[in-house]
Amino acid sequence: MDKEGAGMAEETECMIDKNVGMDAENVESSGNGKEMRAVMLAGFGGLNKLRVTKKVMPELQDGEVKIRVKACGLNFLDLMVRQGTIDNPPKPPLVPGFECSGIVESVGKNTTGFEIGDRVMAFVNYNAWAEVVCTPAELVYKMPDEMTFAEAAAFCLNFVAAYLMLFEVANLREGMSVLVHSAGGAVGQAVAQLCTTVPNVTVFGIASCFKQAAIRDSVTHLFDRNIDYMQEVKKISPEGVDVVLDCLCGENTGKGLTLLKPLGTYILYGASNMVTGETKSFFSFAKSWWQVEKVNPIKLYEENKVMAGFSLLNLLFKHGKCSLVRSVMDKLLCLYEEKKIKPVVDSLWALEEVKEAMQRIHDRGNIGKLILDIEKSPTPLMASDSTETSEAGEEEEEEEEEPEGDNDSKERMPFIH
């Protein structure tokens, strides 16, 4: 059941109405003061918990960089934050978002390596979806001259995650094979590109049917997510694959472990199957946790298999592996400059269109990355229902169905390629 799609256009319009005067032009003037536009999550739940509001700018701390944001990355994880289906989320209201690109506006005391005017991309521990972001300098990276802000906002999280999983956790080498779920997503596309940097790597991609034409060339073998992919993989490679990258969890964990060759590595790096479209988030999360099949280490021993978990955000914000990530970023920027990798941007959205963008990622309609473009004006909508009075605390999504990959819904969305 997918309840999220309903009433979206009305909400977006309503949001714009409420924030009249918050368009790109006025932002410039408000930016000179102490206020900024930001996406605010009022509480965990459905799309209606999101608003664009004015907010006091963050104060620059020692060791931080203040960035005038140009573009922000939107990840599946942001949906899980919205629903509260992540471990220990901060208490709302909060500004979501973990990555952005922009221009350095000022640098804090004891901050070295950056100057005002530098074009940068950065990780942020929440608060990325705003016009101004402050984040520790160790999480900020200079952008190559030829990189656009949209590309930069699509670069950090997905490529660093893909690189660390393939080369740090799974130790990908010549001749190996990789199975990746959501091959059309931003991580999937990053994985596919990084696999081409190693000779003779076979990539098995799984993606929704309608994406197949667009991403067929990015992987070696492409399967529809609705078929029995285990059987298809085994037809091609009876002994299985060396690496499975799973962002879905649930039954795919068992399937992934089964598909591994001896000494192969299964990596769980997300749990998007936990997002059910419902908004009873905590219970849904707890239920999913218990429904995940636990693995007996003796089974791994007998089968010579490796099971790993990977969360880049925890690595950065809980486990403090910033210098490791910087060394990875250096390697990735070399690969970018050698034109061996290039982020795939699905679409650009105004802050006010965050709900539509989120719906698109929820429906897995995207190919590559969704970007919130700070300077973009929302696509005008027809004036209609202005009596919308729903409260943030309520669940007003209707029961209407919006089929995954619905073409009407896609056509009204902005694409940049």
Next chain:
Amino acid sequence: MDKEGAGMAEETECMIDKNVGMDAENVESSGNGKEMRAVMLAGFGGLNKLRVTKKVMPELQDGEVKIRVKACGLNFLDLMVRQGTIDNPPKPPLVPGFECSGIVESVGKNTTGFEIGDRVMAFVNYNAWAEVVCTPAELVYKMPDEMTFAEAAAFCLNFVAAYLMLFEVANLREGMSVLVHSAGGAVGQAVAQLCTTVPNVTVFGIASCFKQAAIRDSVTHLFDRNIDYMQEVKKISPEGVDVVLDCLCGENTGKGLTLLKPLGTYILYGASNMVTGETKSFFSFAKSWWQVEKVNPIKLYEENKVMAGFSLLNLLFKHGKCSLVRSVMDKLLCLYEEKKIKPVVDSLWALEEVKEAMQRIHDRGNIGKLILDIEKSPTPLMASDSTETSEAGEEEEEEEEEPEGDNDSKERMPFIH
């Protein structure tokens, strides 16, 4: 409760009595015929299930090498075989043993790379503890000239396992840290030596108290197995270790995972805690399996951790990774010839002393490898009880206690260094 030590001397004596005429001299003549001496396991259970008997020599098959055995390796796994606490053991009676060294006596059709008279070491899928062994050529490796047969029998399983775990599964690199249980055992000593081939690797070893003086120099930090090693490791390295190598299982799995740094790897490569000293083997195995705490993949995701299982025997005999193992053996033999690694041999035993040898490894009395030396005569024992009539199907071990590391028991055992 340790019931295995009791009645050992009597049994050995009895075994020699029963096999009168089976000493090294007579073996030579029997070797020219179709019979050979071998250790036979009559059924799963205690030490009394083992006998030295005459047995028809194996017939050489296509692609195989026939080896006149000089020395065999004795591993903890052989105890588990004896007890039946391994997965899918063959039906007894069987000849145990997975590795040996010796001289090529003949080569089968379609066997290339070996000539009669070659000094070799080999893996065998059971049947190693015999005077003559046939095994596929892909599992046979030429010995360096300077390597003794005892060293060769101590080399294959432990060094290949240690190498694959450190470099294939865990991807050990400069500056990392490794925790190894049973640091005084043959794998532990191989791990410690291989770690010295990488710059700046810290090795935390855990071993029985009485071994500490002997192995202190082989590791960076050494802890007594009876203390709270987690606390001790955290005192030295508060953020934990990069690699945990665990051959014990049980509660050490949870402790090992907890001790890992982010992106660290826990490898279970044995389950010696399953060997209880009792002989109700199957139930003990089943019970242990269920008692092992299963791991939620989402926990690994949140903590950025890797859990692996490693069984070299399954890799070789179930998963057919012979060419990988050969490439590892090539690297190991280079390291041996560069004098960077050298197998530690604990002691040599006659076939007729296999029970005492097994008791020693059960009691974890060994430092390094126990070797069955085919040409060695058993240490003479005093004539005493010749009325011993116990049946192989019964459990006659008495309830006498033989404390772990008992000095009297150690003193009567043969050491070669």
